[in-house]
Amino acid sequence: MRGRRKLEPKTYELNIESFSHEGRGVAHFENKVIFVNDALPGELVIANRTFSCAKFEEADAKEILKPADNRIKPKCDVFGICGGCSFQNLSSEDQIKVKSRWLKKVFARQAKVEPKTWLKSLQFQSWGYRRKARLGIRYVAKKDKVLIGFRERKSSFITNMSRCEVLHPSIGEHLEVLANCIERLSIKSSIPQFEVVISESGIALILRHLKSLSVKDEKILVDCAQELNITFYTQSSGLDSVKPLDKPALLTYSHPNHNIIMEFLPTDFVQVNFKLNQQMVSLAVELLKLNEFDKVIDLFCGLGNFTLPIARYAKYVVGIEGDLGLVERAKYNAEKNSINNIDFYKSDLCKEVVDFEWFKGKTYNKALIDPSRSGAIEIVELLPKLGVTRLVYVSCNPATLARDTFKLIELGFTLETAGVIDMFPQTSHVESIALFAKR
Numbered sequence: 001m002r003g004r005r006k007l008e009p010k011t012y013e014l015n016i017e018s019f020s021h022e023g024r025g026v027a028h029f030e031n032k033v034i035f036v037n038d039a040l041p042g043e044l045v046i047a048n049r050t051f052s053c054a055k056f057e058e059a060d061a062k063e064i065l066k067p068a069d070n071r072i073k074p075k076c077d078v079f080g081i082c083g084g085c086s087f088q089n090l091s092s093e094d095q096i097k098v099k100s101r102w103l104k105k106v107f108a109r110q111a112k113v114e115p116k117t118w119l120k121s122l123q124f125q126s127w128g129y130r131r132k133a134r135l136g137i138r139y140v141a142k143k144d145k146v147l148i149g150f151r152e153r154k155s156s157f158i159t160n161m162s163r164c165e166v167l168h169p170s171i172g173e174h175l176e177v178l179a180n181c182i183e184r185l186s187i188k189s190s191i192p193q194f195e196v197v198i199s200e201s202g203i204a205l206i207l208r209h210l211k212s213l214s215v216k217d218e219k220i221l222v223d224c225a226q227e228l229n230i231t232f233y234t235q236s237s238g239l240d241s242v243k244p245l246d247k248p249a250l251l252t253y254s255h256p257n258h259n260i261i262m263e264f265l266p267t268d269f270v271q272v273n274f275k276l277n278q279q280m281v282s283l284a285v286e287l288l289k290l291n292e293f294d295k296v297i298d299l300f301c302g303l304g305n306f307t308l309p310i311a312r313y314a315k316y317v318v319g320i321e322g323d324l325g326l327v328e329r330a331k332y333n334a335e336k337n338s339i340n341n342i343d344f345y346k347s348d349l350c351k352e353v354v355d356f357e358w359f360k361g362k363t364y365n366k367a368l369i370d371p372s373r374s375g376a377i378e379i380v381e382l383l384p385k386l387g388v389t390r391l392v393y394v395s396c397n398p399a400t401l402a403r404d405t406f407k408l409i410e411l412g413f414t415l416e417t418a419g420v421i422d423m424f425p426q427t428s429h430v431e432s433i434a435l436f437a438k439r
Helices: 092-111 175-183 215-228 274-288 307-311 324-336 398-410
Strands: 011-015 025-029 032-037 044-052 056-066 132-140 145-149 193-198 203-208 231-235 252-255 260-263 295-299 316-321 342-346 366-369 390-395 413-421 431-438
Touching (some): 011 025, 011 032, 032 044, 092 413, 132 175, 145 175, 203 215, 252 274, 260 324, 274 307, 274 390, 274 413, 307 316, 307 342, 324 342, 398 413, 398 431
Parallel strands (some): 032 056, 203 231, 295 366, 316 342, 366 390
Antiparallel strands (some): 025 032, 044 056, 132 145, 132 193, 193 203, 252 260
16 A cells, blocks of 8 residues: 655645634645644634645644734643643633534534524533543653653644643643653553543542553552552453453542432543533533423443433433443432432444333333434434323534434424534534424
């Protein structure tokens, strides 16, 4: 197979016209669209080309000749190198405005609709919010140094960083301590990454290792864990190999407004931003307008993040999830929180479901959907058969939300309200929530 054609150097002077949905500046040059990293709308920049194809090119801004009025100095020293953030050159207030415009635009273009009203965007804190992340690890033999951090933009290299401003400070301020720990291991060149899981009650770090740890290595990790008040888990192969090096960590997060504490495993999916998650769940409960007569179905329910709070106010709730482990944890959490009006079922919602117990002959007047980035088009088409008249849709991808909105409108629903949730400040990720009602 031939290698990629070497790109000839090219420098442009560009007027940045708008933002792409990835948070890059958009310009035009010689009948081509140019996507420019680190450039804001309204700016005049000098940029170096990094990629070219028939329809568009990509570039990095190297000099800002005319900065935008709303440009700010990034807080992080490695912004522009690290691939973890893309928006530190904008204030959090301007970031949420950009994301709101993206959501409005995708509704208009793809769904051909606008909600009757717009929700106020949900924001909480812009820094130190992230409680779950995957960090790369690389031992650089020439420097005899271990690097820990997010990968560089469009590169397999690990960013040389001593701290991370978006990670929760319990880990974000201690990357050098962790790097020094890894440097002392006998297998330091065989550790590619670790998963950070920071709960309200404990911290777990899942260390992926390609070779076996020695007794001395384990002692080094245990000592580091005691210093940082964390628990190391090891992972030698797949997820089923994850195990605590010492005693397992108690990992929890809470919904204080609904008197609920959720327990989870370090390998479980949970939202990275606990405070925003609390606000998001309370907003969903409010939008559903729950009462003691409601029968509610929560689709893609995970470990019951929405399901359990909903059950506090409804007659009966069913949660559907494709991962058996999450279903088991959801049942456990319901029992721990003394919630009895709830059932959970394992089902792949991207496949045929009409013969399942929770579907066949059952009706629910209200529903919540919180799917992955691919959306929920298969299950959306079945909502009328379930009798759903009020639906809250939580989305991590505006494009699939808009696609599913178009289908919901065809099925007789109206888009009542929608808004942005700033789950990932400093990035271009757009989390959103929408309310639909049957006409």
